[in-house]
Amino acid sequence: VPAVRDRLRIAIQKSGRLGEPARALLASCGLAWRESRDRLFCYGETLPIDLLLVRDDDIPGLIADGTCDLGIVGRNVLLEQAGERARTGAAATYREWRALGFGGCRLAIAVPDEWRWDAAGDLAGKRIATSYPALLSQWLAAQGIDAEVVTLSGSVEIAPRLGKADAICDLVSSGATLAANHLKATETLLQSEAVLAGPIAPFGDVRAELAALLLRRLDAVLGLKD
Numbered sequence: 365v366p367a368v369r370d371r372l373r374i375a376i377q378k379s380g381r382l383g384e385p386a387r388a389l390l391a392s393c394g395l396a397w398r399e400s401r402d403r404l405f406c407y408g409e410t411l412p413i414d415l416l417l418v419r420d421d422d423i424p425g426l427i428a429d430g431t432c433d434l435g436i437v438g439r440n441v442l443l444e445q446a447g448e449r450a451r452t453g454a455a456a457t458y459r460e461w462r463a464l465g466f467g468g469c470r471l472a473i474a475v476p477d478e479w480r481w482d483a484a485g486d487l488a489g490k491r492i493a494t495s496y497p498a499l500l501s502q503w504l505a506a507q508g509i510d511a512e513v514v515t516l517s518g519s520v521e522i523a524p525r526l527g528k529a530d531a532i533c534d535l536v537s538s539g540a541t542l543a544a545n546h547l548k549a550t551e552t553l554l555q556s557e558a559v560l561a562g563p564i565a566p567f568g569d570v571r572a573e574l575a576a577l578l579l580r581r582l583d584a585v586l587g588l589k590d
């Protein structure tokens with residue numbers, strides 16, 4: 365990756381809940397693209413701002429290593445990976461630039477329906493399945509609760525029924541997934557939504573002007589929404 369670039373590259377989710385609204389938001393900022401055959405890269409035609417279509421979990425890393433300049437990703441993913449970097453002593457390289465007002469959800473503790481929940485302290489000594497081990501560990505430490513974090517990359521909601529965990533910590537949007545798995549949400553760890561993520565350090569080339577232009581347009585569009 366060259367240090368100096370004359371185009372801005374934004375990573376967005378290829379499929380899933382945030383991909384289409386992210387593209388629509390950028391289009392409403394006046395961006396338009398020509399798509400590559402494999403639909404993984406979109407070349408900016410109205411401005412030198414390109415899109416890379418990737419898995420959401422890859423977005424923070426792509427910004428950290430400079431492969432992409434900006435990204436649109438859930439705050440939950442951004443903070444989880446920032447937390448993991450902090451835990452391993454890696455320097456912080458990216459941060460949230462703007463909250464984008466779509467993809468709202470919360471990261472919550474959920475327990476089996478029949479659990480007579482009293483307070484967060486009920487989790488002491490329990491096993492909690494999650495795809496967000498850094499955020500869950502931080503929250504448990506802040507609450508002074510000693511519990512076992514069981515990391516799973518997906519299908520976290522079935523862990524209690526499989527006997528792999530007593531409770532879970534996962535995203536809740538409509539609540540349908542919890543209901544289908546006979547779980548109920550208790551504590552909220554984080555309110556999340558789609559965010560524009562970017563580097564902490566300023567760009568040292570024309571990307572600085574491109575990013576500033578994009579932010580001005582984005583703020584105008586977001587301002588019209590509320």
Ligand code: PRP
Binds near residue numbers: 534538539541542
């Ligand atoms: C998310 C999350 C929950 C579900 C919650 O998963 O992990 O499973 O959505 O949404 P709900 O409250 O509206 O049911 P998603 O389907 O986005 O896929 P993933 O877990 O594979 O990332």
Ligand code: ZN
Binds near residue numbers: 421
């Ligand atoms: Zn995902």
Ligand code: MG
Binds near residue numbers: 519
């Ligand atoms: Mg899920």
